[in-house]
Amino acid sequence: MNFTLLSPSGFWDPVLWLIFLILFGIIGYIIYSRGNPGYKPKTEQVKPYLSGNAEPSKEKIMVRAGDIYWGFIEAMKEYYEVLKRMHTGDLRDYILWYLGIGAVILFILVGGV
Amino acid sequence: MNGDIIAINFPFIVVALLLALGFYTIGFKRNLIKVVIGVEILEGAVNLFLIALGYVKGGYAPIYTLAPKKAVGNMVLPTPQALTLTSIVIGVAVSALMLAFAVNIYRHYGTLDVTKIRRLRG
Amino acid sequence: MTTTIIKTTTRILAPLILVFGAYIILHGHLTPGGGFQGGAVFASGLALLIVACETDVVKKRFEKVPLSPLESIGALGFLGMALLGLMGYTFFRNVIANSGFIFGGRTPIGINPGFLNTGGTLAYMNIFVGMKVLAGLTSIVLIFFLLLGGKKDEW
Amino acid sequence: MMEHLPALMIAVPLFGAFTTPLLKKRYSLASMWAIIITAATLGLSLLLVQEVLSKGIIVYVFGAKNPSLVLPSGYRVPVRIIFEIDAIGAFMALSATLMSFIGALYSYSHVRMESGLEKYYALLLLLEVGILGMVLTGDLFNLFVFLEIAGIAGSALVGFRNYRGEASEAGIKYLIVSAVASLMVLFSIGLLYGQYGNLNIAYLSTQIHFDTVDMIALGLLFVSFAMKCGSVPMHYWVPDAYTEVPAGINPTLLVATYASLYALFRVSFSLFGAITWNMARVGWIMSILGVLTMFIGVTMALVQKDVKRLMSYHAISQTGYMLLGVGVGLTVLNDPAKLSAFGRTAMAGGIFHIINHIIYKSLLLMTAGALFYVTGTRNLNEMGGLARRMPYTTIAFIVGAAAISGIPPFNGFASKFLIYETSYQLNPLLAVIAMVTSVLTLASFVKVFASAFLGPPLEKYNEVREVPKPMVAAMIILAVLCILFGLFPNVVLKNLIYPAVDALLKLAQYQSWGGLA
Known part of the structure; x- marks a missing residue:
């Protein structure tokens, strides 16, 4: 059985990929095994050190989903303003968009742009 | 002659008017029940269109019992009528389901205003 | 809504409508109409009865009526009639026609008033579809009635 | 029995859909039954794929004397309900049955606590029937009927959690969108019927030529199926519907969306193939x-x-x-x-x-x-x-x-x-x-x-x-x-x-x- 997927300018071979996976896995393990073995779970060592302050509750310090990619969304603000105006959630707009796009497609097909 | 063309195309003119009316009702009315009525008008338009297509001048209904002699070889193919019936049957199910949803929406939102029924957006 | 006018009209009209519905279902293979139309007429008769009665009476009467199983049985019967065609022919093949079974009579050639004992599987399918439609539409009407009819009329 | 596979593909899930409501109050039994039926359909679709790949296009004519008798004597054009299954139809059928099976398996625990489960499974199987009919049929009008079946069953499932207002909102949105789209599909089917007097896709595709009415029909079909498959900017119903539907239905609803995509491809490549060949x-x-x-x-x-x-x-x-x-x-x-x-x-x-x-x-x-x-x-x-x-x-x-x-x-x-x-x-x-x-x-x-x-x-x-x-x-x-x-x-x-x-x-x-x- 030939598993190689040939495309116009490249290929994908699972066997080759598996060989590389194993190779890099071994390399990774070698690097890992040469690390410092001083880690001891369930001791003071693993607790966060906040200069002697009490640790705030987990719910407070958690990174929330809304905070991730804050910068990206801030940078694309104008684009998202437009999108937000498109997504009104109004049932009638769904049908009106359908009519509009239908008109455009019909114009292209019949009018022959 | 000109009158004839209008007479022949009259059902299709009505279909076009009904389609426009249906889309207007769906697109610009605020009450959810009116939107449902708009869908029903659209359905009526499409059914009328199919029925008008099935009309053949001088043709006979394809019912064999009590058909006159001259109907032989002159019966219309009942496909458009069958399509219309099927579409009506489907329309009943659709309208029943739409109204059921409307009732349930009214219970939870306390309104049938389409501009207020949009908790799902963005 | 339960005024005297509606009650009296219903008393006279409802039996007629029900009989007419049954007639349309049974003669589906001969005259215009059939399972769906007849079932709808039958269900409209039942709807008239529902509307003319008090909510409690309707609730009590329809408690024991197996509408949902009836619907399933109608659909299953339709499917079963269609599956009969698999005996040597194809799905939906009319195997009962001209076989001498009930509704399997031979259609006479020429102009005739139509005979009930013809049609083959069509007649059975009409009956099953009629059963399904009348059960389905009645339960729709019933549910809307019980859902909305509990309150007083607003006008 | 192999020649009846296309009919069985529809009949088995229909049978399941109509028997599940009888299992009222026995929810786990209804779930098991749905799993069995979907598994059986999956097996049938595997057989179907094998048949199609080894023997080519399967034609199945409903109500004929034998499955491949397309033209009864005296007719020049096909008038019966005809299923025509080629490799892409079989491929879509395989995805549909696989996903229905997974969905039924998942639903066994996921919706355990809800009420009205017998209707849930009946609708799930009906949705499967709708998809299978859409992808197997060789007839435009059947396409419309099964599109509507899938639309109705799908939107009823979207609104399944009727104690949530949002579910009903999403349900009515999906239902109205799909009703309007399918009515426009029916309208363009009417246009094509008026032009050529037939509804068979393969027959129509031999007749079709370039004129305004055909182009209007193509445009309407195109935009309707594009809306049903959720292409921007007609995608607004998709997030609403997918969010509110129980997760066990999601796989089947996805396939229902892609059945519309399949219909879009079928329309552009087969029905209007002779035209689109010259129309980039x-x-x-x-x-x-x-x-x-x-x-x-x-x-x-x-x-x-x-x-x-x-x-x-x-x-x-x-x-x-x-x-x-x-x-x-x-x-x-x-x-x-x-x-x-x-x-x-x-x-x-x-x-x-x-x-x-x-x-x-x-x-x-x-x-x-x-x-x-x-x-x-x-x-x-x-x-x-x-x-x-x-x-x-x-x-x-x-x-x-x-x-x-x-x-x-x-x-x-x-x-x-x-x-x-x-x-x-x-x-x-x-x-x-x-x-x-x-x-x-x-x-x-x-x-x-x-x-x-x-x-x-x-x-x-x-x-x-x-x-x-x-x-x-x-x-x-x-x-x-x-x-x-x-x-x-x-x-x-x-x-x-x-x-x-x-x-x-x-x-x-x-x-x-x-x-x-």
């Missing part, structure tokens, strides 16, 4: 819609806080890849050199992406359903640290997220790889947008992973355990399929996808059935 415009419309769809879908997904809504926007964005892939093929349809150079591969990418996307998106939506099952919320802001509590769900999520982002060796990679390379050859801009979309997809799934699974374990989820076994089993099956399809894409492409592509491309083969040609 249709292909360009499809490609541009595809690019818009993938970009706007993914950027909207990035800002969502509701986990299922986020994934629904990804479903929209992934639909864009399919439209792009097949649209590229459609654009170069009249140019044999380009078609063999990259058009056919592009279409293979697009169609391969359908099944890949169905698999991994179902997997992801199911993990979202599992999160909802244990936490009772879909808001990502309130989740966190669930990875240690739900190891299997986490693994399934990682597999799905990697697959949707196109990371090898998962299945999304193979099809995206084909689409990038081929769309690059048509127009580099298309490929660039597709790649940016892929990057943004990965970014938004990193967001979900980080906020739901990683982070410190929260106190309020201390009691959370792994979801029940049937749900885990359904997710694991899909995850394994993800990896298998990704490791050996060549096998799937050769045995399933390229025959489907050729079925779309070889119009003459589709037209020549039953001795008419």
Whole structure:
């Protein structure tokens, strides 16, 4: 059985990929095994050190989903303003968009742009 | 002659008017029940269109019992009528389901205003 | 809504409508109409009865009526009639026609008033579809009635 | 019995759909029954695929004396209900039955606590019937009927949780959208019937020619099916419907969406094949819609806080890849050199992406359903640290997220790889947008992973355990399929996808059935 997927300018071979996976896995393990073995779970060592302050509750310090990619969304603000105006959630707009796009497609097909 | 063309195309003119009316009702009315009525008008338009297509001048209904002699070889193919019936049957199910949803929406939102029924957006 | 006018009209009209519905279902293979139309007429008769009665009476009467199983049985019967065609022919093949079974009579050639004992599987399918439609539409009407009819009329 | 396979494909799930309501009050029995029926249909569809691949197009005529008797004596045109199954129809049927089975298996535990379960399973099976009918039929009007069946069953399922107002809202939105779209489909069917007096797709495609009425019919069919498959800017119903539907229905609803996509392909390649052969415009419309769809879908997904809504926007964005892939093929349809150079591969990418996307998106939506099952919320802001509590769900999520982002060796990679390379050859801009979309997809799934699974374990989820076994089993099956399809894409492409592509491309083969040609 030939598993190689040939495309116009490249290929994908699972066997080759598996060989590389194993190779890099071994390399990774070698690097890992040469690390410092001083880690001891369930001791003071693993607790966060906040200069002697009490640790705030987990719910407070958690990174929330809304905070991730804050910068990206801030940078694309104008684009998202437009999108937000498109997504009104109004049932009638769904049908009106359908009519509009239908008109455009019909114009292209019949009018022959 | 000109009158004839209008007479022949009259059902299709009505279909076009009904389609426009249906889309207007769906697109610009605020009450959810009116939107449902708009869908029903659209359905009526499409059914009328199919029925008008099935009309053949001088043709006979394809019912064999009590058909006159001259109907032989002159019966219309009942496909458009069958399509219309099927579409009506489907329309009943659709309208029943739409109204059921409307009732349930009214219970939870306390309104049938389409501009207020949009908790799902963005 | 339960005024005297509606009650009296219903008393006279409802039996007629029900009989007419049954007639349309049974003669589906001969005259215009059939399972769906007849079932709808039958269900409209039942709807008239529902509307003319008090909510409690309707609730009590329809408690024991197996509408949902009836619907399933109608659909299953339709499917079963269609599956009969698999005996040597194809799905939906009319195997009962001209076989001498009930509704399997031979259609006479020429102009005739139509005979009930013809049609083959069509007649059975009409009956099953009629059963399904009348059960389905009645339960729709019933549910809307019980859902909305509990309150007083607003006008 | 083999010649009756197409009829059985419809009859078995219908039988299941009508028997389940009889099992009232015995919910686990109804669930088991639905699982058995869907499994049986899956087996039948496997047989069907094998038959189609080995023997070519299957024609099944309802009510005839024998299954392949298309023209009764005295007729010149086919008038009966005819099922015509070629490789792409069989391929879609296989995806539909597979996903219904997975959905039924998953639902066994997921909706256990809800009431009215016998109706739930009946509707699930009806939805399956609708999809199967759409993809197997060779008749335009049947297409409309099954489209409506799928639409009604689907929207009833979207509104299944009737104690939530949002579910009813999503339900009526989906229902009105699909009712309007299918009415317009019926209208254009009427136009075609008025023109040619027939409804058979293969027969119509031999007759069709270029005139205004045909073009109006093509436009209406195109835009209606484009709306039903959720292409931007007519995609608004998709996130609503996918979010509110119980997670066990999501796989089947996805396939229902792609059945519309299939209908779109069928209309452009088979019904209007003779015209689109000379008309690259249709292909360009499809490609541009595809690019818009993938970009706007993914950027909207990035800002969502509701986990299922986020994934629904990804479903929209992934639909864009399919439209792009097949649209590229459609654009170069009249140019044999380009078609063999990259058009056919592009279409293979697009169609391969359908099944890949169905698999991994179902997997992801199911993990979202599992999160909802244990936490009772879909808001990502309130989740966190669930990875240690739900190891299997986490693994399934990682597999799905990697697959949707196109990371090898998962299945999304193979099809995206084909689409990038081929769309690059048509127009580099298309490929660039597709790649940016892929990057943004990965970014938004990193967001979900980080906020739901990683982070410190929260106190309020201390009691959370792994979801029940049937749900885990359904997710694991899909995850394994993800990896298998990704490791050996060549096998799937050769045995399933390229025959489907050729079925779309070889119009003459589709037209020549039953001795008419």
